[in-house]
Amino acid sequence: xxxxxxxxxxxxxxxxxxxxxxxxxxxxxxxxxxxxxxxxxxxxxxxxxxxxxxxxxxxxxxxxxxxxxxxxxxxxxxxxxxxxxxxxxxxxxxxxxxxxxxxxxxxxxxxxxxxxxxxxxxxxxxxxxxxxxxxxxxxxxxxxxxxxxxxxxxxxxxxxxxxxxxxxxxxxxxxxxxxxxxxxxxxxxxxxxxxxxxxxxxxxxxxxxxxxxxxxxxxxxxxxxxxxxxxxxxxxxxxxxxxxxxxxxxxxxxxxxxxxxxxxxxxxxxxxxxxxxxxxxxxxxxxxxxxxx
Amino acid sequence: xxxxxxxxxxxxxxxxxxxxxxxxxxxxxxxxxxxxxxxxxxxxxxxxxxxxxxxxxxxxxxxxxxxxxxxxxxxxxxxxxxxxxxxxxxxxxxxxxxxxxxxxxxxxxxxxxxxxxxxxxxxxxxxxxxxxxxxxxxxxxxxxxxxxxxxxxxxxxxxxxxxxxxxxxxxxxxxxxxxxxxxxxxxxxxxxxxxxxxxxxxxxxxxxxxxxxxxxxxxxxxxxxxxxxxxxxxxxxxxxxxxxxxxxxxxxxxxxxxxxxxxxxxxxxxxxxxxxxxxxxxxxxxxxxxxxxxxxxxxxxxxxxxxxxxxxxxxxxxxxxxxxxxxxxxxxxxxxxxxxxxxxxxxxxxxxxxxxxxxxxxxxxxxxxxxxxxxxxxxxxxxxxxxxxxxxxxxxxxxxxxxxxxxxxxxxxxxxxxxxxxxxxxxxxxxxxxxxxxxxxxxxxxxxxxxxxxxxxxxxxxxxxxxxxxxxxxxxxxxxxxxxxxxxxxxxxxxxxxxxxxxxxxxxxxxxxxxxxxxxxxxxxxxxxxxxxxxxxxxxxxxxxxxxxxxxxxxxxxxxxxxxxxxxxxxxxxxxxxxxxxxxxxxxxxxxxxxxxxxxxxxxxxxxxxxxxxxxxxxxxxxxxxxxxxxxxxxxxxxxxxx
Numbered sequence: 001x002x003x004x005x006x007x008x009x010x011x012x013x014x015x016x017x018x019x020x021x022x023x024x025x026x027x028x029x030x031x032x033x034x035x036x037x038x039x040x041x042x043x044x045x046x047x048x049x050x051x052x053x054x055x056x057x058x059x060x061x062x063x064x065x066x067x068x069x070x071x072x073x074x075x076x077x078x079x080x081x082x083x084x085x086x087x088x089x090x091x092x093x094x095x096x097x098x099x100x101x102x103x104x105x106x107x108x109x110x111x112x113x114x115x116x117x118x119x120x121x122x123x124x125x126x127x128x129x130x131x132x133x134x135x136x137x138x139x140x141x142x143x144x145x146x147x148x149x150x151x152x153x154x155x156x157x158x159x160x161x162x163x164x165x166x167x168x169x170x171x172x173x174x175x176x177x178x179x180x181x182x183x184x185x186x187x188x189x190x191x192x193x194x195x196x197x198x199x200x201x202x203x204x205x206x207x208x209x210x211x212x213x214x215x216x217x218x219x220x221x222x223x224x225x226x227x228x229x230x231x232x233x234x235x236x237x238x239x240x241x242x243x244x245x246x247x248x249x250x251x252x253x254x255x256x257x258x259x260x261x262x263x264x265x266x267x268x269x270x271x272x273x274x275x276x277x278x279x280x281x282x283x284x285x286x287x288x289x290x291x292x293x
Numbered sequence: 294x295x296x297x298x299x300x301x302x303x304x305x306x307x308x309x310x311x312x313x314x315x316x317x318x319x320x321x322x323x324x325x326x327x328x329x330x331x332x333x334x335x336x337x338x339x340x341x342x343x344x345x346x347x348x349x350x351x352x353x354x355x356x357x358x359x360x361x362x363x364x365x366x367x368x369x370x371x372x373x374x375x376x377x378x379x380x381x382x383x384x385x386x387x388x389x390x391x392x393x394x395x396x397x398x399x400x401x402x403x404x405x406x407x408x409x410x411x412x413x414x415x416x417x418x419x420x421x422x423x424x425x426x427x428x429x430x431x432x433x434x435x436x437x438x439x440x441x442x443x444x445x446x447x448x449x450x451x452x453x454x455x456x457x458x459x460x461x462x463x464x465x466x467x468x469x470x471x472x473x474x475x476x477x478x479x480x481x482x483x484x485x486x487x488x489x490x491x492x493x494x495x496x497x498x499x500x501x502x503x504x505x506x507x508x509x510x511x512x513x514x515x516x517x518x519x520x521x522x523x524x525x526x527x528x529x530x531x532x533x534x535x536x537x538x539x540x541x542x543x544x545x546x547x548x549x550x551x552x553x554x555x556x557x558x559x560x561x562x563x564x565x566x567x568x569x570x571x572x573x574x575x576x577x578x579x580x581x582x583x584x585x586x587x588x589x590x591x592x593x594x595x596x597x598x599x600x601x602x603x604x605x606x607x608x609x610x611x612x613x614x615x616x617x618x619x620x621x622x623x624x625x626x627x628x629x630x631x632x633x634x635x636x637x638x639x640x641x642x643x644x645x646x647x648x649x650x651x652x653x654x655x656x657x658x659x660x661x662x663x664x665x666x667x668x669x670x671x672x673x674x675x676x677x678x679x680x681x682x683x684x685x686x687x688x689x690x691x692x693x694x695x696x697x698x699x700x701x702x703x704x705x706x707x708x709x710x711x712x713x714x715x716x717x718x719x720x721x722x723x724x725x726x727x728x729x730x731x732x733x734x735x736x737x738x739x740x741x742x743x744x745x746x747x748x749x750x751x752x753x754x755x756x757x758x759x760x761x762x763x764x765x766x767x768x769x770x771x772x773x774x775x776x777x778x779x780x781x782x783x784x785x786x787x788x789x790x791x792x793x794x795x796x797x798x799x800x801x802x803x804x805x806x807x808x809x810x811x812x813x814x815x816x817x818x819x820x821x822x823x824x825x826x827x828x829x830x831x832x833x834x835x836x837x838x839x840x841x842x843x844x845x846x847x848x849x850x851x852x853x854x855x856x857x858x859x860x861x862x863x864x865x866x867x868x869x870x871x872x873x874x875x876x877x878x879x880x881x882x883x884x885x886x887x888x889x890x891x892x893x894x895x896x897x898x899x900x901x902x903x904x905x906x907x908x909x910x911x912x913x914x915x916x917x918x919x920x921x922x923x924x925x926x927x928x929x930x931x932x933x934x935x936x
Contacts, residue, residue, distance in 0.1 A: 048573050050569070071573060078566065
């Protein structure tokens, strides 16, 4: 559904994106994470056909991104919500639906349905009079007026309060369940982790790691084992009448078991804990800085 | 481009601000409307009205000046006698056989006003005489001729010279010595003399004798009325179509309001990235630009059509002005395109204000200044507004004249829209680069990037039997130079219009303008290409780029031969400015020099600039300066041969 092959974008001497390649299958949710200036937005804009790659190619929904027809199957949500604030929400959305050749009745039904799901009232109000969260909901609705198969969302919940953020993330999850192919970027890695099937980590314009979460954790994360014993062993902490020792390998688990038995006790429970995406990201970034240093 | 989507965007452009028009805009519109409705009757009347009731006059009912004073709006009749003059209550006291005026500046002015009022009154009376031959016994045919070149004044037709001069002399003689003024509270007795002087000395002008240019016969009112042709020699005005010009100016005024609104809507797409979502919707940038421009173009045309039609209806009492409306169309496009490009360059509304003011001043000058010379010479045809003035004066307009006046602004507007459209994309619309950077971005747009086929070569490849892709950048550079020719042409025409009246020095000034503008047009996009890393830095590449640009310019420059169709090159400065030098001599030599001398010039100077451009900004500046000097030297040589 989406493929990027060795995408590169230069602005004069500055290389914003270099050698970016990935594919996203139908119905997958692909997250792009990275620090500010990593090249996430530039990558998304090249996918949306807004920026021409300096080199490399990208295809979305079977079209080259340079083809105008591609945009009929695409819903793009930029990081900001640059709306025409003098228009009402409904007239704004109807205008865009018309540009996408959506029949009037269909557009009206679709717009109201999406706004209902997003719980947006005051639809006849001028956009300029709306709150930031309301504007974001209008922008999301605009990205769906053409019922696209592919959605490219750049920081969909950026700058919103926690309640609205949660609402929008849940809505995005819902869209994923409906079968939309979604590529989105976010600073909040918890959101990416919660809804993405696959993730690419970008830094300095390059994709430095990619894969599904398990692959990333295997490659760049750490698995920790929480071993609960009935007796105190070295480095353990008393917790609810038990003792917990955190170790990072199965050998250390075995060692803990031995120590507990030697102390006349036993192991009650062993729990495994994987690295979060945030920890994976930090590990990748740290190892990159070491390799560059 | 998809018409349906373009029209949808146009409809949106019109309706998105519905109900949101601020008070300031409404006030400006009302002021403009009021100005229009006030100016037209004022100009149509041919009277200023500013001096109405300016002078207080006490006149005895038995005085023959009583009717004169009554008919003159500058006079306010007051009761009183000669003491009223002394007390300052009136400026003039008129009684049979005696006129007393106050010994003040205003009193003297009132007396002079009375003299001219008597002249006009007498002329009006004479025109009502049944026997016009008796009233105006001398008939003079004036034939105004176009100015043939610099320094040549208007000439009266040879066959009529003596007659004209003699009549003028007669009039002068009879006018002179009619009045005497005493000093303080002086008196004059010359009433009879005035009227007899007019009747004796006034020539009778023939309406048919207005010449092929037809303008300027006997005062303002006569501009549109060929019957008002009798009068005194003092009624003979130089051929200056004041009334037509002022009315034509009304055509330009609305455009200045139009571009304010248009510039705002274009820039607002660029502020806060508002236009980003249109760019990502399934419409091309040309749909967006076309859709946003169409309402302003149509609105402008409707407004102009109403004004032109109204002028014709008011002046000629019948609908008309079709040619004028066609002639104004390129002007509307030129204003809009220049504003569009300016709005793409501006980074804020503050900068946009500067841009629109610059456009207003420059384009109003371009439209208005040449039109001042409507009845003087072909230089007036530089402006399409001249066609409007001439149609208002019921003169015929040749197709070649129409083409000459309208083609440069039309093509120039195409260049401006093209350059602006090159910037109408995500990576150029929303950044905050400097004006210089944006100009270079605009110029580099049509030059293909590494690996790209290029817009021009891509199309040529599909037409031509050979693959020209390896030459794509040279072709693009040459093509871009060709594309810039209308802009060069318009700048040169404007320079000619502004400078030609300065005499001999104007030739030098215009040649400098020519050298500067042409060398910039040939090299600026090459420099832009280098700054964007599109060309290899070798000297050979630079030379080839110079050759491509020089050849492109040479080919396109010959479009300037269009000027010859209407005789503009009769002006020496126009000849030098537009032809690139045609050296007189044997036919073969002329042809050789006509073709190869300018070609060599353009190639050499473009190559000089290109070689400098490859090294950087400072070197480019020096190189293009050198190229300008070479160009100027060449032009001076050619002109010294011609003139």
